Amino acid sequence: MADWISLNRVAVLPQRGRPVACTGAEASESDAADHEAFRRRASEWRAAFSAQSGQDWALYFEDTAEFAAALFGAWHAGKRVYLGGDNLPATLARLQPHVAGFAGDVPAELSPLFAEAGNITRHGGDSSEEWMPLDEESTRLMVFTSGSTGEPVAIEKRLSQLAREVEALQAAFGADLGEAAVHGTVSHQHIYGLLFRVLWPLAAGRAIVPRTFFPEDMAMALARRDSVLVASPAHLKRMPEQLDWASLHGRVRAVFSSGGALPAESALAAKRLLGVAPTEIFGSSETGGIAWRRWNGEQPAWQALPGVHWRVEQDVLEVRSPHLLQDEWWRGQDRAIADSNGGFRLLGRADRIVKIEERRVSLDALERQLAEHDHVQEAKVLSLTGARNTLAAVIVPSEAGWSCLHEIGRRGFSLQLGQHLATSQDAVTRPRRWRFVEALPVNAQGKSTEAMLTALFRPERPQPRWLKRDDSAAELELDLDPSLAAFDGHFPQAAILPGVAQLDWAIRFGREAFALPPLFLRMEALKFQRVARPGDRLTLSLEWQANKHTLTFRYVSVHGPHASGRVVFGHDD
Secondary structure, eight states: TTTTTTTTTTTTHHOOOOOSEEETTTTOOOGGGHHOOOOOOOHHHHHHHHTTOSEEEEOSSSHHHHHHHHHHHHHTTEEEEESSSSSOOHHHHGGGGSSSSEEEEOGGOOOOOOOOTTTGGGGGGGGGGGGGOOTTTOEEEEEEOOOOSSSSEEEEEEHHHHHHHHHHHHHHHHHHHTTOOEEEEEEESHHHHHHHIIIIHHHHTTOBOOOOOOHHHHHHHHHTEEEEEEEEEETTTTTTTTTTTTGGGGEEEEEEEESSSSOOOHHHHHHHHHSOOOOOOOOETTTTTEEEOOOOSSSBBEETTOEEEEEEEEEEEEOOOOTTTSSOOOOOOOEEEOTTTSEEEEEETTTOEEETTTEEHHHHHHHHHHHTTTTEEEEEEEEEEEOOOEEEEEEOHHHHHHHHHHHHHHHHHHHHHHEEEEEEOOOOSSSSSSEOOOOOOOTTSSOOOHHHHHHHTTTTOOOOOEEEOOOOEEEEEEEEEETTTTTTOOOSSSSSOOOOHHHHHHHHHHHHHHHOOOOEEEEEEEEEEOOOTTEEEEEEEEEEEEEEEEEEEEEEETTEEEEEEEEEEEEEO
C-alpha cells in the first residue's frame, strides 16, 4: 500500500460505485458522495492552496469529508498542514505565528481560505493522471499532544509514518470490518480521529460519516447500515441505557476506543449495548499506535500492532516501530509488565510520582485505591502547587456514593474516603482537598487533562447536579463552595455571590440544557431579592420558551428566593 494516499487509490470507488462519505445521521445510501465528487472537491482545494505562496497552513473543519478533501488538496499542492485540536481563540492565537493562513471553520477576521466550487482550471481539469502518489518523506503533518501537563507540544509526522500505521490497522482489523461505514464521536483534528475516521477508511475504501455523533444520535445513525464506531472512553462511559441499542446487534462490526483507559464496567456495558466487544488502542501522538486489547471478558492484556516491537526495561515500556520517525527504541513513561501470553499489562505512569513534604507519592496508586471503594466510580488525584504542594482528589461517586454524600455531607464523605486510604497512606500522603462531580471534565480527545482537573479547585462556576432536564424546563442544584472565583472581592468582610455571576451562570447552564440562539439581546424583569453566600445550596430553575426565544431563570434556597429574570436571545438575521 505504498501509494495508498494517492487519490487514485482512495477506495478504488469508480469501479464499485460505493460512497466515500455519507452526509450525516439521516443520510441514505443514495445521498452519499461518490469518489468522483470527493476527488473533484479535493481538486478545488488543491487549486485554492496552489494559488497561495505560504508553505504552512492550519486546517480546522467540523465536517470530516470537507476536512479530508482540504487535507488531500493541501498535500497535493505541496503544503505542510497544521492540525489545531479546536478552533478556540487561544488555540488559533498559538497557531497564527507559525502558519501562512487558515482554512475551514475559523472566525472571519482570520480570512480563512475558501475553495471555490468548480475552480480546478489551473490544473487543466481533473484527469486521473494528475493525481500522482504523494512523496512519503516530503509530505508532512503537524499534530499536537493533548497538553495534559502544560502547553500542547507540536509533533511533525511524515506521510511514511501515517502510511505504515494505516497498513498496520488494516492488517490487524480490516478483515472484520468489510464495507462498514465509519462513524465517530471523536474529532478528526487529533491523531486518533485523523487515522481512524479519515486516513484508514479512505485508504481501505470505507464510507466515512462527515459529522461527529453524540449518544442521542448514535443508535439511529449506526442502525442504517453495517457500521464502525470510533469513540473515546468518555463517550462509551455515558451511553444512555434507554435508547434502542438492541436494533444495532449485528450491524456494528467494531467499536474502537482510545485516549485513555476504558474502565472494565464501561467496556462490558458497551459490549452489552452495542453487541460487540470494544477494541482499545494504546498509543500517543509521539509514537502512533502501539498495541490493542479487546474486552471479551476479564481485563485483557495488550497485544502489539503488526510491525510494532516492545520490551520492558527497568519496569518501563519501550517500543520500536515504523510509526516512529527514527528506527530506534523509544522510552516513554508507562510502567509495564510482560504477560504470560505474549502481551503486556500497564501499571501506570512512571512520571506520576510527586513529592509531598519530601515524601514520594504515586498518584496512580492513590487513584487505584480510591477506585476500590464501593462509593467511588472514578477517581483522579493531582498535586496542587502553592505555598506548599497539596494533594487533591476529583471523585465521581457511584450511585450509592451519591446517596451517602447527600446523607452525611461533603465533609463527612471526604473523611470517609480519607479513612479508606489510611490503611496504606498516612495523613501527609492523603488528599487534603476534594471535589465530587457527576463526570470528569474531558477535552475533544476524551481526556481529563491536568489543567481541567486543576480548574475544579478554582472554578468560576459550581459543578451542577441536574435534577430535571427536558426540551423546555430544567432544574439543577449548585453548591456555593467558598473557593469559587466568583467570590473574589465580593466582599472581603462578608463574601456574597455577585449578581453578574448569577446572570452568567443562568445563561451558561441554559446553553447546556437547551439549544439557545447565539445572540444575547436583552434582560427583562430582573430582580435580586436576597444575597447568596458561601456554603449556600441554590436551586436554579430554567424555562425555555422557544417560540419567544426567552429563557426564564429563578434562584432559590432554604432561605427563600434569591434572584429571577428573563433573557431574550436572537439570531444573526
